[in-house]
Amino acid sequence: MHPIVKLVAQRLALGFLLLLAASVLIFAGTTMLPGDVAQQILGQGATPENLANLRAELGLNDPPVTRYFQWLGGILQGDLGTALTNGRDIAESIGGRLKNTMFLAFWAAVISVPLAIFLGLLAVRYKDKWPDKLISAVTLTTISIPEFMIGYILVYWLAIKLRWFPSVAIMNDSMSLGEKLNAIAIPVMVLTLVVLAHMMRMTRAAILNVMQSAYIETAELKGLRMLSVIRKHAFPNAVAPIVNVVMINMAYLVVGVVVVEVVFAYPGMGQYLVDHVSKRDVPVVQACGLIFAAVYIGLNLVADIVSIVTNPRLRHPK
Amino acid sequence: MNMHLKELSTAVTAGLMTRREFVARAAALGVTAAAANSMLAGTASADAHAKPVAGGTFRMGVQGGESTNTQDPASWASDVPIAIGRLWGEPLVEVTADGSLSGLVAESWESSADAATWTFKIRENCMFSNGSAVTAEDVMKTMERHSNEDSKSGALGIMKGIKGMSTDGMNFTVELDIGNADLPYLMADYHLMIQPGGGFDDPTAAIGTGAYTMETFDPGVRASAKRRSDYWGGSQEEVAHYDTIEVIVLNDATARTAALQSGQVDAINRVEPKIAKLLDRAPTLGVQNVSGRGHYVFIAHVDTAPFDNKDLRLALKYAMNRQEMVDKILQGYGGIGNDMPINAAYPLFDDTIPQREFSLEKAAEHYKKSGHDGSPIILRTADGAFPGAVDAAALFQQSCEAAGIPLEIKREPNDGYWSEVWNVQPFCCSYWGGRPVQDQMYSTAYLSTADWNDTRWKRPEFDAMLLEARAELDEAKRKEIYSKMGRMMNEEGGLILPMFNDFIDAVSNDIQGFKGDPNGPQMNWYAFKKTWKTA
Numbered sequence: 140m141h142p143i144v145k146l147v148a149q150r151l152a153l154g155f156l157l158l159l160a161a162s163v164l165i166f167a168g169t170t171m172l173p174g175d176v177a178q179q180i181l182g183q184g185a186t187p188e189n190l191a192n193l194r195a196e197l198g199l200n201d202p203p204v205t206r207y208f209q210w211l212g213g214i215l216q217g218d219l220g221t222a223l224t225n226g227r228d229i230a231e232s233i234g235g236r237l238k239n240t241m242f243l244a245f246w247a248a249v250i251s252v253p254l255a256i257f258l259g260l261l262a263v264r265y266k267d268k269w270p271d272k273l274i275s276a277v278t279l280t281t282i283s284i285p286e287f288m289i290g291y292i293l294v295y296w297l298a299i300k301l302r303w304f305p306s307v308a309i310m311n312d313s314m315s316l317g318e319k320l321n322a323i324a325i326p327v328m329v330l331t332l333v334v335l336a337h338m339m340r341m342t343r344a345a346i347l348n349v350m351q352s353a354y355i356e357t358a359e360l361k362g363l364r365m366l367s368v369i370r371k372h373a374f375p376n377a378v379a380p381i382v383n384v385v386m387i388n389m390a391y392l393v394v395g396v397v398v399v400e401v402v403f404a405y406p407g408m409g410q411y412l413v414d415h416v417s418k419r420d421v422p423v424v425q426a427c428g429l430i431f432a433a434v435y436i437g438l439n440l441v442a443d444i445v446s447i448v449t450n451p452r453l454r455h456p457k
Numbered sequence: 458m459n460m461h462l463k464e465l466s467t468a469v470t471a472g473l474m475t476r477r478e479f480v481a482r483a484a485a486l487g488v489t490a491a492a493a494n495s496m497l498a499g500t501a502s503a504d505a506h507a508k509p510v511a512g513g514t515f516r517m518g519v520q521g522g523e524s525t526n527t528q529d530p531a532s533w534a535s536d537v538p539i540a541i542g543r544l545w546g547e548p549l550v551e552v553t554a555d556g557s558l559s560g561l562v563a564e565s566w567e568s569s570a571d572a573a574t575w576t577f578k579i580r581e582n583c584m585f586s587n588g589s590a591v592t593a594e595d596v597m598k599t600m601e602r603h604s605n606e607d608s609k610s611g612a613l614g615i616m617k618g619i620k621g622m623s624t625d626g627m628n629f630t631v632e633l634d635i636g637n638a639d640l641p642y643l644m645a646d647y648h649l650m651i652q653p654g655g656g657f658d659d660p661t662a663a664i665g666t667g668a669y670t671m672e673t674f675d676p677g678v679r680a681s682a683k684r685r686s687d688y689w690g691g692s693q694e695e696v697a698h699y700d701t702i703e704v705i706v707l708n709d710a711t712a713r714t715a716a717l718q719s720g721q722v723d724a725i726n727r728v729e730p731k732i733a734k735l736l737d738r739a740p741t742l743g744v745q746n747v748s749g750r751g752h753y754v755f756i757a758h759v760d761t762a763p764f765d766n767k768d769l770r771l772a773l774k775y776a777m778n779r780q781e782m783v784d785k786i787l788q789g790y791g792g793i794g795n796d797m798p799i800n801a802a803y804p805l806f807d808d809t810i811p812q813r814e815f816s817l818e819k820a821a822e823h824y825k826k827s828g829h830d831g832s833p834i835i836l837r838t839a840d841g842a843f844p845g846a847v848d849a850a851a852l853f854q855q856s857c858e859a860a861g862i863p864l865e866i867k868r869e870p871n872d873g874y875w876s877e878v879w880n881v882q883p884f885c886c887s888y889w890g891g892r893p894v895q896d897q898m899y900s901t902a903y904l905s906t907a908d909w910n911d912t913r914w915k916r917p918e919f920d921a922m923l924l925e926a927r928a929e930l931d932e933a934k935r936k937e938i939y940s941k942m943g944r945m946m947n948e949e950g951g952l953i954l955p956m957f958n959d960f961i962d963a964v965s966n967d968i969q970g971f972k973g974d975p976n977g978p979q980m981n982w983y984a985f986k987k988t989w990k991t992a
Binding site: 172173174177178179180181182185186187188189192193196222224225226227232235236291294295298299302305306307309311401402403404406410411414415417418420 | 518523524525526527532534606607608609610611613614661673675676677678679705706707708709711712715716718719720721722872873875876877908909
């Protein structure tokens with residue numbers, strides 16, 4: 140069997156076990172939180188009678204282990220179940236939210252990944268000169284400011300003062316692609332500014348590391364232009380670490396943007412998960428947790444495969 | 458323009474005030490006579506707008522929605538579901554801004570002499586949005602769903618004391634264990650939306666008698682609704698003027714104000730007190746605050762040591778610097794409280810009850826008299842207990858310290874605060890939204906048997922007075938009883954109530970007819986029905 144196929148098979152099997160472990164942890168964690176879903180739904184309006192009625196209806200009187208295996212039985216048949224809080228089909232609700240999250244993450248990645256790599260290459264080309272320092276200073280500044288703050292600043296200027304883009308990213312299915320892109324313009328800018336520095340610095344460091352090698356010196360000595368040296372000789376050898384950091388940032392764009400979602404009232408997965416955690420709606424928390432875990436596992440797998448494919452020594456092991 | 462001035466100048470054009478009066482009152486607000494007169498001219502020319510205009514979309518940016526919300530009225534607890542629910546549903550009656558009642562599904566109502574039997578006459582021309590006419594049977598089923606033994610409704614608490622219900626033609630009759638002169642007020646509760654067949658079959662169908670029908674409902678994100686042509690209340694020129702209503706969930710305070718400033722929404726609720734004055738300076742919108750019945754409280758269990766000692770409770774009450782709380786926590790958007798859950802916004806309020814003043818001497822004196830051993834008194838608080846609760850606790854700690862009372866703050870997580878701390882721990886911060894009438898407020902939280910008796914206030918003589926007042930139809934006598942109850946709470950209760958908070962809304966200048974309503978934010982969530990848009 141080809142080593143890559145074998146690796147993918149191994150990783151997928153391992154990933155499945157990890158997902159199972161994650162589901163146990165999430166279930167235990169959510170169950171351990173104080174209060175249950177019935178209390179959280181009724182809040183200040185709870186009385187002993189309506190609490191008891193609601194608990195009975197939601198099946199909360201079963202022991203936790205029974206509830207976990209009921210849930211597991213459903214999920215193995217592809218049934219995510221219904222939300223305890225509002226009785227909605229989880230697969231359907233999550234579908235819409237996941238689509239929005241992916242939409243935002245996709246456009247943020249489309250802009251930030253090439254931009255970060257390009258800026259990284261530029262910084263190497265002009266190492267220790269003003270473009271390098273300017274790029275580092277700007278990107279390190281934007282990564283150091285909390286993302287909600289960048290959001291508020293951009294909203295103030297671009298939405299309130301100049302009125303170029305909306306301050307709230309309202310999405311619905313009847314909008315055209317152009318309208319949707321206009322709606323997410325500011326959130327995409329914020330996310331780009333947040334993830335830029337990490338990827339840019341990693342690209343710069345990885346390439347500079349390779350630039351110390353003897354074959355780069357050879358390339359320079361045979362008269363290649365600096366940018367060609369970087370593009371043809373340094374970059375391919377620095378791809379593995381760069382892909383790794385790109386994947387981490389993409390995973391962040393999918394699972395870690397709840398603050399940005401709140402600031403722009405964007406209907407993504409993060410806010411959906413937080414709402415259900417605070418209501419102790421275990422099936423929904425489980426479903427979200429599994430999706431997030433799967434995204435991490437999947438993107439890491441991609442990073443590993445890319446590093447093997449780009450490295451002839453790993454591609455053709457003895 | 459400043460909302461208050463706007464209201465004044467509208468009053469002139471409506472003939473409710475003379476020009477001279479207006480200039481004088483505007484001067485009191487710091488406006489010169491010349492400016493006031495030109496302002497008046499502006500309103501007069503804009504008088505064309507005083508007549509409602511039909512059409513357009515009203516977009517509300519609302520705090521208080523989650524993706525766990527449903528359209529089942531029984532489960533509503535926060536602002537967004539209520540704002541959405543009002544669009545499609547109506548209870549029997551509504552409480553108006555002046556505290557009186559106005560019929561919705563019920564046309565009229567009357568009681569027996571002992572107030573123990575109430576009969577509501579249902580409107581003949583009232584239709585559900587599914588085309589069927591409302592019957593007294595639908596009304597009875599609705600009340601059953603919120604009060605039967607399987608009920609998981611948030612209204613279960615207020616439905617106690619109903620002995621029997623019956624229908625006769627278009628009449629719906631409620632029989633009570635003991636008389637309740639305020640029963641119609643309870644029927645205005647937002648949970649009690651009249652649904653076809655009581656909503657037993659499909660509680661989340663969102664079919665009711667409201668002026669709008671739901672088009673989209675995306676929990677925790679947005680909802681939109683379209684004007685019905687067959688609304689009983691009349692045509693779009695008369696009432697519910699907008700073609701469509703959108704409710705957009707904006708939980709983040711900055712996102713909410715930014716959306717209003719950038720013109721993405723027409724009105725928002727819960728403007729933060731600290732930015733309200735700044736926001737009011739924006740030329741395209743106005744901030745509207747109204748003093749309501751909601752209040753922020755520090756609650757001690759009167760049956761738990763050390764709070765079972767009356768002198769210790771008094772020491773804590775005297776050590777509370779109420780004016781400072783209103784100035785610093787509410788930024789002036791509110792009024793001081795008097796350790797009873799009632800203020801002037803309630804009918805039958807007795808304003809002669811002496812206000813408790815801040816007095817470190819008296820606090821120290823009572824603390825000494827209490828004989829407390831000097832061990833720290835633990836006050837639990839959380840950011841979510843009420844806006845500014847952690848800061849308020851810190852201010853309280855400082856004034857207590859000045860009086861020699863060792864108060865210790867224990868900060869709790871927001872998550873689980875309402876199930877683990879409030880109504881469980883002996884001393885904590887909390888808030889109450891207020892109720893339309895005194896009886897309901899006291900019955901909810903200060904009756905011995907109340908589920909939400911969060912100060913463990915169990916006094917047979919207090920209960921007796923409450924029940925006596927409840928069945929008393931003579932208003933002068935009722936007021937006297939309520940006054941006695943208020944004085945008793947003020948003196949002996951476990952409730953330390955430093956402030957009543959205002960509702961602070963902000964509304965775009967394109968919206969006409971917006972007025973404050975002490976029953977709730979956004980004109981008690983009826984703004985969609987009572988305002989209209991120009992421009």
